[in-house]
Amino acid sequence: MVWAQRMLISVVMRKNWSFCKLGIDMSRAFDTVKRDVIVDVLRDAGASEDDIRIVQYLLSNTKLRVRVNSTFSEVFETLLGAFQGDSLSGKLFTLILAAALHHLRAVSDVPNPPISSFGLPTEMTYADDNDFLGTRMKDLESLYPIAKDVLQQWNLFVNDSKTEYTKIHVAAKSAKAPDGKPLRDNEPWRSSKLLGSLLCSNKDIDQRCSKGWQAFTKFEKVWLKGKKISLSRKLKLYEAQVVSVMLYNANSWTAKATMLKKLDITHRKHLRKILNIRWPVSVISNKTLYERCQTRPLSERVDEMRWRMFGHILRSDDNTPANISLVFAITMNNKVKGRLGSPRLSLLSLLMKDLNDRNLNMDTLEGLNEVKDIARCRQCWRNLL
Numbered sequence: 001m002v003w004a005q006r007m008l009i010s011v012v013m014r015k016n017w018s019f020c021k022l023g024i025d026m027s028r029a030f031d032t033v034k035r036d037v038i039v040d041v042l043r044d045a046g047a048s049e050d051d052i053r054i055v056q057y058l059l060s061n062t063k064l065r066v067r068v069n070s071t072f073s074e075v076f077e078t079l080l081g082a083f084q085g086d087s088l089s090g091k092l093f094t095l096i097l098a099a100a101l102h103h104l105r106a107v108s109d110v111p112n113p114p115i116s117s118f119g120l121p122t123e124m125t126y127a128d129d130n131d132f133l134g135t136r137m138k139d140l141e142s143l144y145p146i147a148k149d150v151l152q153q154w155n156l157f158v159n160d161s162k163t164e165y166t167k168i169h170v171a172a173k174s175a176k177a178p179d180g181k182p183l184r185d186n187e188p189w190r191s192s193k194l195l196g197s198l199l200c201s202n203k204d205i206d207q208r209c210s211k212g213w214q215a216f217t218k219f220e221k222v223w224l225k226g227k228k229i230s231l232s233r234k235l236k237l238y239e240a241q242v243v244s245v246m247l248y249n250a251n252s253w254t255a256k257a258t259m260l261k262k263l264d265i266t267h268r269k270h271l272r273k274i275l276n277i278r279w280p281v282s283v284i285s286n287k288t289l290y291e292r293c294q295t296r297p298l299s300e301r302v303d304e305m306r307w308r309m310f311g312h313i314l315r316s317d318d319n320t321p322a323n324i325s326l327v328f329a330i331t332m333n334n335k336v337k338g339r340l341g342s343p344r345l346s347l348l349s350l351l352m353k354d355l356n357d358r359n360l361n362m363d364t365l366e367g368l369n370e371v372k373d374i375a376r377c378r379q380c381w382r383n384l385l
């Protein structure tokens with residue numbers, strides 16, 4: 001979902017085009033689903049009677065207790081909601097939300113399937129986060145009360161406080177923010193958060209470095225215990241608890257080398273602390289640091305993550321929002337007039353450069369199909385890495 005929207009931002013950055021987004025979030029979504037409705041939708045979707053009986057059995061006799069501090073309430077039976085924390089609850093919620101969205105398309109102007117007449121994906125959903133996309137904010141504003149009413153009919157309740165309208169555009173050079181500063185390169189959408197990531201790659205990298213330090217500080221005692229914990233174990237823990245935070249959704253970053261350098265600097269500072277190397281008492285070169293920790297710069301891993309994620313997108317179903325966004329971006333790249341000035345860095349341009357370095361191209365939809373044929377062979381794609 002993040003990759004798809006950053007691909008659409010590629011069009012905004014390079015062409016005279018913009019789009020709008022309505023982001024809605026449900027309150028206590030998993031807890032409000034009606035179980036009899038789950039069974040009805042499963043039956044309508046063609047599930048077998050055996051499957052339906054299994055789901056009915058798993059959802060029956062659900063008993064809960066409320067805890068306030070150290071005091072527990074009496075046990076009571078609940079007839080609403082899907083379990084949370086297991087492998088089934090997410091699928092059951094997705095089933096109900098898909099049915100509700102299908103209902104919404106039937107009573108509104110949202111196309112079914114959710115793709116506009118010119119190829120823009122108009123819906124993107126992950127769990128209970130749902131984004132509606134369009135080119136006019138007025139259309140999304142009129143859609144909101146309809147969506148809220150339809151979802152409520154399915155016992156899904158929109159959280160008004162988390163509803164967000166966003167316009168993704170490049171401001172004019174003369175445009176000013178309320179504080180009098182230039183608005184270009186500081187548009188509000190750049191700080192818009194989607195599933196924990198900021199849409200602007202530069203701002204997201206700054207946030208990732210900050211969150212990386214927070215995660216690193218939580219394990220301060222581990223790094224300082226010296227010989228009690230082996231270096232290899234410390235580095236494994238660091239990789240799992242800190243690097244994973246710093247590289248979250250890095251597969252769609254479109255940042256210049258100067259921004260990625262900030263990521264590498266933060267990474268090296270962490271490694272030096274783990275090794276207890278403190279300037280000016282002790283000094284170690286960057287090359288020796290990486291060799292000793294058996295790692296490499298995070299910026300190199302970002303390039304690798306982008307290539308691997310691109311392969312996953314190419315192998316995914318053609319009707320996924322990410323694939324639709326990719327086709328839309330390539331089509332717009334050939335049809336719409338570009339912005340004046342030097343081309344801006346974007347996810348599409350980065351991927352095209354990655355392909356050109358391997359004597360491939362996807363300047364056209366025919367070229368994209370050829371690249372998809374290569375990506376279907378996972379080993380072939382890994383070899384190109």
